Amino acid sequence: MINDVYILAIETSCDDTSVAILKNQKVLSNIVSSQKIHEIYGGVVPELASREHDRLIIPVLKKAINDAGVNLVDIHAIAYTRGPGLLGSLLVGTSFAKSLSLSLDIPLIEINHMQAHILSIFIDDNPEKPEFPFIALTVSGGHTQLVLVKDYENFVELGTTLDDAAGEAFDKSGKLVNLNYPAGPKIDELASKGDFNKFKFPKPKVDGLNFSFSGLKTSFKNFINKQSSDFIKDNLHDICASLQSTIIEILIDKIIMAKNTHKVNDFVVCGGVSVNSFLRKKLKEIEKINRIKTYVPKINYSTDNAAMIGINGYFKFKDSKFGKFSDYSLSKYKV
Ligand code: KG4
Ligand code: ZN
Secondary structure, rough: OOOOOOEEEEOOOOEEEEEEEOOOEHHHHHEEOOHHHHHOOOOOOOHHHHHHHHHHHHHHHHHHHHHOOOOHHHEEEEEEEEEEHHHHHHHHHHHHHHHHHHHHHHOEEEEHHHHHHHHHOOOOOOOOOOOEEEEOOOOOOEEEEEEEEEEOEEEEEEEEEOOOOHHHHHHHHHHHOOOOOOOOOHHHHHHHOOOOOOOOOOOOOOOOOOEOOOHHHHHHHHHHHOOOOHHHHOOOOHHHHHHHHHHHHHHHHHEEEEEEHOOOEEEEEOOHHHHHHHHHHHHHHHHHHHEEEEEEHHHHOOOOOHHHHHHHHHHHHHHHOOOOOOOOOOOOOOO
């Protein structure tokens, strides 16, 4: 009988190489190396991302073990991101996780990246945890989804984006005003000194709990193309604030609609875009007005990181009864 469970977790789905070590729900280390190489290209270059993962995975692993103060022999299982993500990037993590699990002779646990974003809220040092069932809004560079979470294993998609993700809307619009990838955090920073009522961009009319951001992106592009570079430079704070508030309002409107449709009061908001300061402010406002309780993971568990893979691995390890671990035949990722 194992009292304390030690999980080593690996995340390589996109452009962050990350390894974490958890003791039960507590994070002992969570090392994230964000690949800078993509900045100048305005987005992630898949081939460069997998080569960077290959280069970084061992140093990141060594630092994670060192910072956690554990030995590899203490680890009970390896959890890793099987998907969704970039195929080459995932393959580096998959091969590495398989090899480590084989050489240490411990179980291998495959994790869905989006479910991991949601369950990151259960990491010990998040101050508050939701009750099941709750609804999760996962907003990242690749996804924008509303998911009904019935328990640690049961996830029902209620809505998703029909085109771009919210993070993509930030990143691609930012590129149009010469901000490096990822533009989300820079827009957030610039917007803090801007007037969000200065420029008006259209919100899409999408039925139900689905999202769309491509119309907004096109209208932003048309607006920028009509302006001189001096105008853009002089009004950058207001442009960023106006764009940001439109993206965030689209998300907030759907949270309220989800609450009214499904009569669920607890909402987890997770994924890279959940770091956005305007979103966090708006969530506080709707808590009061719409009687919603929102839970947002700490910032270092919101953007891509291995600790969220580890917490998901911990729940699967505890529930596994030794039947749910992955075998070594797995190759292609499942979405
Ligand atoms: O979850 P994540 O780290 O990686 C994916 O799985 O995609 O999310 C990355 C996304 C990027 O689009 C980035 O611009 C966005 O999250 N992001 C932000 C902020 N911080 C990260 N977007 C708006 N405001 C932020 N503060
Ligand atoms: Zn992510």
